[in-house]
Amino acid sequence: MTNSKTNLDARLERKPSVELSVRDLKVSYRTRNGYFHALDGIDFDLQPGSVLGLVGESGCGKSTVVKALMRLLPEGTKVTGEVKLDGDDLLAMGQSELRDVRWNKISLVTQSAMNSLDPVVCIGDQIVESILAHEKVSKDIAWERAESLFELVGLLPKRLHEFPHQFSGGMRQRAVIAMALSLNAGLLLADEPTTALDPIMQDQIMASIRKIQEMLKRSMILVTHDIGLVAENCDTVAVMYAGKIVEAGPVQEVLVSPEHPYTIGLHNAFPRMLEEGQERPPLISIAGSLPNLLDPPKGCRFQNRCPLASEICSAEEPTLIQKSNGRRVACHHVDKTEQFRTIANKSETWAIGAGDLT
Structure with a gap:
């Protein structure tokens, strides 16, 4: 003693502090109307x-x-994937x-x-x-x-x-x-x-x-x-949308120069510190709401709210692409990010219908 x-x-x-590795974590809650797919393929490292x-x-x-992670989900919840804490899988304990x-x-x-x-x-x-x-x-x-x-x-x-x-x-x-x-x-x-x-x-x-x-x-x-x-x-951030990580990486990079349309929208919906003399931009909300996760849509889950959405967005789910410097982004139109970022701070950009910019 x-x-x-x-x-x-x-x-x-x-x-010692611990190392955490999460791979393909999926969680579905049982409801009267079927399973609600709360998480679908979450991956991250700490x-x-x-x-x-x-x-x-x-x-x-x-x-x-x-x-x-704490194994505190209701009885009957479906959980799959791997959650390793210093090499030991929490989900298998x-x-x-x-x-x-x-x-x-x-x-x-x-x-x-x-x-x-x-x-x-x-x-x-x-x-x-x-x-x-x-x-x-x-x-x-x-x-x-x-x-x-x-x-x-x-x-x-x-x-x-x-x-x-x-x-x-x-x-x-x-x-x-x-x-x-x-x-x-x-x-x-x-x-x-x-x-x-x-x-x-x-x-x-x-x-x-x-x-x-x-x-x-x-x-x-x-x-x-x-x-x-x-x-x-x-130090790092993972942006989630409808049960998935859509963008992740070092905080300064993701928040200063976001690349996923949803992260860009979040950036414009929060007030920011400004230099003296700068005009404060208006706060812009993202129109629409989260999709029904009892029956998740095919393709990108942000498609019904995204001004950049195109035909491929409703047909194929974007993968979380590994970029330089630890950045990961899940978007079919990541090549248009810089162009989109310049007009995303205008309320009319988000007021138009999904896909009207492509």
Whole structure:
């Protein structure tokens, strides 16, 4: 048994960050009307100590990726593919192996802190329970670690004795972050960690996560619909649309010079920092909605909303082409990207019918 908090902290800090490899991940939820194909062939890699942003509009499958990695999907869900964490396939693990991995090697910050905390157990006991499940330490040592975790996320240690309903939304979110860090897992999954918080609290929460990631050098996946959060916090980004990754690569390259029409549309739908004297361009929404994933369309799933769509887009699904410098793009008309980018910042470009520019 570890005989002091110092020994426990030192051992947990020696844990390496992890490497993650996801190949051909497919997830289909069972519904009354058939299977809803939430993910279809997701591929990405996460290098040790790096931060990957998963970005896209609501319903694109971002949170499903996180739930698949944690094996938290509903019973009856079809899951295929390969998810290797330091070479071990998470999808092939039995429940006993999975219990050893959760919180110990991979941990989760959910988007709804109130729903992830037990309302009738004080928060300190919930953090201590997660430590005792994996470490042979006394409850006193586990409680000392919980106190230091609260200090790390900007909460008073004395509030460990309180219950979730006694915390504000931002404080609950910090408590969930503290719990996710309890065993210094090599991979931190942050699923919309600032949802429903005011802008000031959003900034504070993300500052806490950035500080922790930089200090502990953990690997992290940040799931969000906010391109600004990705720009500030991530090394690489994968843009998702209707259950697929349509563009991926280094953050600065993908966000500054996007190549997929959907990424270009997202870029124009968010406010940007401007140089002094520059005129602020209008925010432009992408007309239309996501396709029905109970019966996904043939070809490109963005075809019904894309001004560049042509006959091939409805006939053949574009592959995620590997380009230079780690860039990947899935578009039949990637050769027209530079031309399209110059007119995509005009609202009339997106107001016209799909395929009217080809």
